[in-house]
Amino acid sequence: MSEAAADEELADGVMAALRRVIDPELGYNIVDLGLVYRVExxxxxxxxxxxxxxxxxxxxxxxxxxxxxxxxxxxGVESVTVELTYDPPWTPEMMSQKAKEHLGIGDGGW
Amino acid sequence: MTGVTLSRWTMSYFALAVLCLLGAQALMALGFGYPAADVAAPETLLLVHLVAVGWLSLLMCGALFQFVPVLVARPIHSNGLALPTLACLVAGLALLLFGFLQLAGGAGPAWSLLPWGGGLLALGFALALWNLGCTLWAARPLALPSRFVTAGLASLAATALLGFTFTLVFGGVSSAQPLVALTAQGVPLHIVAGFGGWLTFTAMGVSYRLLAMFMLAPELDGASTRWAFRLGVAALAVAIIGGTLIVWLGARPGWMLLAAGLLGLAALGLYGRDIVQLYKRRKRRVIELNSRMASVALVNLAAAALLGIVLVGTGTLGDHSGALLFLVAFGWLSGLGLAKLYKIVAFLTWLECYGPVLGKVDAPRVQDLVVEPRAVRFFIFYYAAMWVGTLALLAGAPLLFRAGAVGMLLATGAIAAELVRTRRLADVRGAVRLPEGARQPRLLVSMVRQG
Incomplete structure (x- = not known):
């Protein structure tokens, strides 16, 4: 397997692992909530x-x-570092469509 | 640790606060204090302080130790001060209440307990102010919600100082003329500083942030919010500082309080406009029980403002000040407090129990710790009983008032039972209830992870 293919396979595994982590307040995984900005x-x-x-x-x-x-x-993960950032600050628009539908996120109104 | 940690003693503050609320409601149901006794009778003072200090102030202090760090995104100045603060407040309140019983002719030592109670309460509040003040000071420049809280804390200092002054004079410790004058004329200033400044203004600041957080609404910092803050601070300054100076000049503070009331109404109007915007612009279409019940409390605040206008306009404020204060204390502040407590207890319990195992095992959601369709009935019953009580006070129907108090007591007891169930994880079903590595939370003390 090429190095790029191995990294791609590892990326899939990492994203699947991150989907096991839920934001307690919203009750949905942090990937679909848009809380994961980047995975290198x-x-x-x-x-x-x-x-x-x-x-x-x-x-x-x-x-x-x-x-x-x-x-x-x-x-396949040998080491991991997680960096927190607030630039840019999170907004509900960053959620995936799936998460928005699950949480009933709309444009406001009564 | 980069984030804000759990406050170990917040649950203890909450538990004692709820016990005081239940105690006060039981006393009202038994006909103790106003309206059976005069509005200024020692029995009524006992009841008012059981609510204002025991319930509302302990609730607010416990919440602020947890949420001021969230507001400013910095750790609390001292985690170690929370317990001595609680001890001083509880001991001070107990002595104050016994002091009022002495005034009512009850048994006790030959010397008055009031100055001791007032002194310990002042010390407890001073510790809270130091802890929260240092946390806020280190986070300058402050966002608007934190500025509301800062003004609320300044009002707490004024409330505690005025209260301590009253206990010194009533307890016979001091007969200095400025203190005697303040005791004779300053009770309205004490009430405005306590219910208007400390409790309401702080709740306004916290609600700006919490409602935005829980409903996914954009945070407000526009002209309306800035003017709500400025006008509110002006109202409090006119009432507390201006009122004190007027009293020391030998006059009554009535006109000063009227001016402050007009400024306060303008601030409340802008705050109401902001809150409507928060609810309208929320991203979460279906909101949780705490936000729905907080909206009822906010309607009660508007109703209290309207009632105040009507009573002043008809010259009947003196006759119905008890009803107005009851609506503010139980419709607005207690309603908001119980609604937010329902959410905060679940959230903190989740963090304590499932936070350490997050990412390792499947965990429930915060919403899974509560059963909202069951709890909503108790909140509705509470508000209905509260309105029965308010209308009974306005109509001069003491028996009906006691019936309302019984209803509030039952509803509050049921809500308290829901909070206990949340701490016990009683409504979490299946294997996710206590997965490997998770610990059952204690009822009154949070197990804090140290960094």
């Missing part, structure tokens, strides 16, 4: 850039550690 893979080394729905959220450390543990458990 270099052979077995994974770097995840993610955010939380609100800066200062008490769940922040749990979400970061949960993402770390989940990725670490993916097949």
């Amino acid at each position: 893979i270099d052979k077995g080394t994974v770097h995840v850039v993610m955010t939380t729905t609100t800066r200062g959220c008490p769940a922040t450390d749990y979400l970061r550690d949960g993402a770390t543990d989940a990725v670490d458990s993916a097949l």
Whole structure:
């Protein structure tokens, strides 16, 4: 298997692992909520850039550690680092269509 | 640790607060204090302080120790101060309540307990103010919700100082003229600083952030919010600082309070407009029980403002001040408090129990810890009973008021039972209830993960 194909396979495994981590408040996985901004893979080394729905959220450390543990458990991962960023800040528009439908996200109104 | 940690003692604050609310409602149901006694009778003062300090202030302090760090995205200044603060507040409240019983002719030592109670309460609030103040100070420049909370905390300082002054004079410790004058004329200032500044203004600031968070609505920081803050601060300054100076000049603070009331109404009008915007612009179409029940509390705040206007306009505020205060305390502040408590207890319990195993095992959602269709009936019953009580006070029907108090007591008891079920994870079904590595939370103390 080529190196690129191996990285692609690993990326699929990493994203599947991150989907096991839910945001407690919204009750949906952090990938489809748009909280995972970037996943960089270099052979077995994974770097995840993610955010939380609100800066200062008490769940922040749990979400970061949960993402770390989940990725670490993916097949082929040798090391993982998770970086938190609030640039840009998260907005509900970043959710996948699936997540928006699940949570009944709309454009507001009564 | 980069995030905000759980506050170990917040659940203890909440539990004691709910017990005080239940106690106060039981006393009202038994006919203790107003309207059976005079609005200024020691029995009524006991009841008012059981609600204002025991229920609302303990609830607010416990919530702020957890949520000021969220507001400013920084850790609390000192986790260690929360317990001594709680001890001072509870001991101070107990002595204050016994002091009021002494005034009512009850048994007790020959010396008054009031100054001791007032002193311990002032110390407890000073510790809370130091802890929260240092947290806010380190986070400057502050966003608008945090500024509301800061103004609320300044009002708490004024409330506690005025209250301590009253206990010194009533307890016979001081007969200094400025303190005696304040005690004679300053009770309205104490009420405005406490219910208007500390409790309402702080709740307004917290609600701007929490409602936006829970409903996925855009956070507001426009001209309307800025003017709501400025006018509210002006109202509090006119009432508390202006009122105190007027009293010391030998006059009654009535006109000063009327001016403050007009400023406060303008601030409330803008706040109401903002809140309507938050609900209208929310991204979550289906909102949770806490946001729905908070909206009823906000309607009660508007109703209280309208009632205040009518009573002042008809010159009957003196006759019905008890009804107005009841609506503010139980319709607005307690309604909002119970609604947010229902959410916060579930959220903090989830973090404590399932946060450490997140990503390792399947975990329930926060919503899975509660059963909203069951709890909604208790909230509706609470609000209905509260309105029966308010209307009974306005109509001068004490028996009907006691019936309303019984209804509120039953509803609050049922909501408290829901909170206990949430802490016990009683409504979480299946294997996700306590997965490997998760620990059953304790009822009154949070197990805090240390970084």
